Amino acid sequence: MRTCDSRVLLLLLLVAASREASAAEYFIQVRPLSRTMPDGQAVAMWGYALDEDHDFSTLDSPITAPGPQLTVPEGDTTLTVHLYNGLAVPTSLVIPGQVALMTPTWVEGSAVYVGQRPAGNVTARVRSFTHETAPGAVGVYSWTGLKPGTWLYQSGTHPAVQVQMGLYGAMVKASAAGEAYPGIPYARAVTLLFSEVDPVLHEAVASGTYGPGGAITSTIGYRPRYFLINGEPYSAAMGPLPVGRVGERILLRFLSAGQQTRVPVLLGAYLSLVAEGGSPLRYPSHQYSVPLPAGGTVDALLIPDTPGVLPLYDRRLGLTNGAATGGGMLRLLQVSP
Amino acid sequence: MRHVSPGGTAPWALALLLATGAAHAAIDGVSGPHFELIARDGFILTPDGNSIHAWGYGVAGGDMQYPGPTLIVNQGDVVTLHLVNELPVPVSLVFPGQAGVVATGGVPGLLAREAAPGGDVSYTFQAREPGTYLYHSGTRPELQVEMGLVGALIVRPATPGQAYAHPATAFDHEYLFLLTEMDPRIHEQVEQGRMDEVDLTDYRPVYWFINGRAAPDSMAPAGAPWLPNQPYDCMPMMHPGERILLRMIGAGRDAHPLHTHGNHAAVIARDARLLESAPGAGPDLAREHFTVTVAPGQTTDALFGWTGEKLGWDIYGHAAGDAPQPREYAPDHGKPFPVSLPNTQELLNGDFYSGSPFLGALGPLPPGQGTLNLEGGFFFMWHSHSEREMVNNDVFPGGMMTMLLIVPHGVEIP
Structure with missing residues (x-):
């Protein structure tokens, strides 16, 4: 895990230095929350919260599942998300369909391998599609060459568990002002994100x-x-x-x-x-x-x-x-x- | 034609078919534009001997049926429906794909105005566009759809013999494939008044139906008296070279991939809208599928043709100089059957083997064995490609399955 942390910190420093240059930049906390369903059933979930002051010192907006909708301005093709992990387990962020540098994280017993398994190792298993953010740490996830459209962001770590716990949200980007895709204008947009809960x-x-x-x-x-x-x-x-x-x-x-x-x-x-x-x-x-x-x-x-x-x-x-x-x-x- | 003796299409089989096949091939149903309907309970039968309590729509004065009556109207009709509720719970009708549905009477409900128990409600709309649609209850739909309150609505275009306004949608015969499934535990709870136990999040269907019947009942005659609440069959029949229209409806809550043996089916419309590149272009975006997935709530129209093409032999057993049959696949005319048939006494045949590999021909069968295939037809199994759905409560074969029957020219299709 130490390799992973230092790598994330390095990335964080690099991105922090150029923070003002990028419009599509979000600071998000990952946290547990409790929801009460209409029949009174309390459900433990995990969710995302926008960190308005970008310092992760306090929780300054509600934790929600799905997480906040991430909007990338039509002229921008990059997205950077700073992710603070308030869970007790590692997590990460992926956007299926968008291009990013993926660094899978492998585990075997207590051993963690980032990127590649050691030569000859065929038994370590992938826990994360890309680099993890450890509990209490801040990770940085970046995308370049973003395509316009409607996209799902979600946890890339143990997704069978973490996604259904609530770690998902919408990422949207218009191709031009008032245009969803080239040649497809629209006056307004309504997001309808479907998900399920097994309590x-x-x-x-x-x-x-x-x-x-x-x-x-x-x-x-x-x-x-x-x-x-x-x-x-x-x-x-x-x-x-x-x-x-x-x-x-x-x-x-x-x-x-x-x-x-x-x-x-x-x-x-x-x-x-x-x-x-x-x-x-x-x-x-x-x-x-x-x-x-x-x-x-x-x-x-x-x-x-x-x-x-x-x-x-x-x-x-x-x-x-x-x-x-x-x-x-x-x-x-x-x-x- | 060259036939294995005794040869020829059995004239007595022909006569039988001609005698019973008076009506032209069309989908069974009731014609509009005004419909007097009821909703009431009853029992449906499954081939494994089960009898399942169900709720269904029916024609006023008649019984409930599963699925409800197939409503047939013409494009432009102002359709009116009056529903009388004989069930102990509120019930309603919704019409996906229809705009401007006006409900009168009854009481407000979740998706539509409802008829209270013993009460009634009316709906009216103009059937603006032709195509295949469905209707179902908009009241507690997760339970009432499961209980059987579903049915088909067909809107015919001005031109007879076409599915839509475009001539590329012409067909020789049409068949309905309304696909549903059932979990009998839910029906038991309802029948026994254990409504508090009904929980549709625990849903495990074990019966699968085409037009309300599980195989082999799907192939029994329409209106069979031993299936009083399941009047509709599904036995597609065609002559070689013809085109049949498959009107497929996902009326349950699971998707069912319908697999057509014999040939691909070209999907021409979804949700009663042609797959076309521009209005009026016709189904130029149609694609051929060997498995047509019908999602719940959706309708899919497909055209299916069969000539024997690519079998590599003459299905009629012609010699090279014989005259061809109508719409015969010419490149295989006169091509010999590619294998030598074993001696009759070395064979154990299925009930549908006519004794001859050639269409319209009968041949010798082992002593004491008859055949159910009196017209020498070819059978192709059509079934859900989710093969676990080809059972009746765990007993194979059954479920969402039927046979396409290719019959020789001259045999009338009922």
Whole structure:
């Protein structure tokens, strides 16, 4: 672990020196949080919080899952994230689909290898897709040559556990002002990030009984009981979600950080699917359904022709909070005149 | 034609088919634009002998059915539906893909206005665009879809024999593939009034259906009296060289990859919208798939053709100088069957072997063995490519499976 720390510190110093030059730069804390679901169930989660004063000395914004949306200005092609790890385990940050220098971290017993396994070693296993940030440390994650679109950022460390604990969020970048992708203008954008919670798994991870020899040894029995959009399951108390006005080109950014395929279905209007996984489609697909694989993103344009409420719901029927009906992955999209 | 004796299409088999095949090949359903519907409970049967309590829509005065009635309307129709609820819980209808649905009566619900138990509700909308759609309950949908409250809606374009306005969507015969699954534990809880135990996050289906039937019931006749609540079959039939339209609907909550043996299927539309590069271009973005995934809530239209191309032998057993059959695959005309058939007494045949490898021909069968394939047809299994779905509660074969039957020209397709 010592190799890893010194490497991160070096990177931190290098980036700190040029901090003012880059517009797309975020300071984020990784922290545990507790959420109460609409049925009263408390769920231990992990989340991200923006560090507003960039010094990581205090927690100065709420910890959320998903984490804050990271917006990269249209003219910028680089992103730097300074990550403070407030968890008891190492973590890291990756953005599938974007190019970065990846430094996998291998483990075998108490040995940790950064980058490569030693020559001849075929038994160490990858714990992190890229360099780790140790508990209490600050890591730096950088991307260059960023492509525009809708992207999922997430933990790159033990992802089967850390992502479902809540370590995910949206990264968005427009190709130009008011343009999602070249030739695809939009008036406003609405992010719809789908994820799931298996409270039993969360409890095992939070209480340290997850893993070899523990109460739960793997995620094979994953059984989500809460179905979230933007971190919140639907409940009767939730009002409609304003999305825009009649005639506007409303970009719906669909992301899935869950482990199961979701199929959002819109009632009352069609969508024009314009991109999948950050790649614009040559010919948009006109559908009312949006198949959304785990880890996937889809951009869809909604151009409503009448005001009113358009229900959007998961057709895989993750529509409960626990066993209770009337919840889950449902939003009532409000179109104003 | 060269036939293994006794030769020829069995005329008595032909006569049988002609006698029963009066109606032109079309999807069974009820025509609109006004529909009087009910929602009530009943039982559906599975081939392993199970009888499952279910909720379904039905035509007023009739019984519940699984799936609900296939509603058939014409493009431009103003569709009106009046739903009377005979279930002990509220129920409703939603129509993905339809704009401007107006609900009257009933009480407000989560996704749509609902009919209270004993009450009613009405919906109206204009069917603006042709295509394949579905409807389902918008009330507690995770339970009511599972219980059976789903169905198909077909909107026909002005031109008969086409799926959409474009001539490239013309078909000779059309078939519905409404795909669902069931976890009978949920149905038991509902039947026994143990509603407090219903938990759809613990969902493990063990039955898989096409048009509400699990194989081999999928191949039993439409309206079979022993399946009173499951009136729709799924037995695609075609002559060589014809094109059939597959209207596929993901009506359950899992995706089902439908695998067509015999040939690929060209997907021409999704969610009732043509895969086209520009409005009016026709399905120029259609792609061929050997497995068509139908996601829950989605509809997919595909065209399927079969000529025997690439088999490398003449499916009719022609000699080189024989006249060709209609739409025969010409390059293989007169090409001999590539293997020598073993002696009859050395064979153990399946029930569907006609005794001849050639289309429309019967041949000698071992003493005492008959055949169910009286027209000398070719059978291709179509099934979910998620092969664990080809069972009835763990018993193979069954589930989401049927057969495509290629029949010779001259045999009428019912």
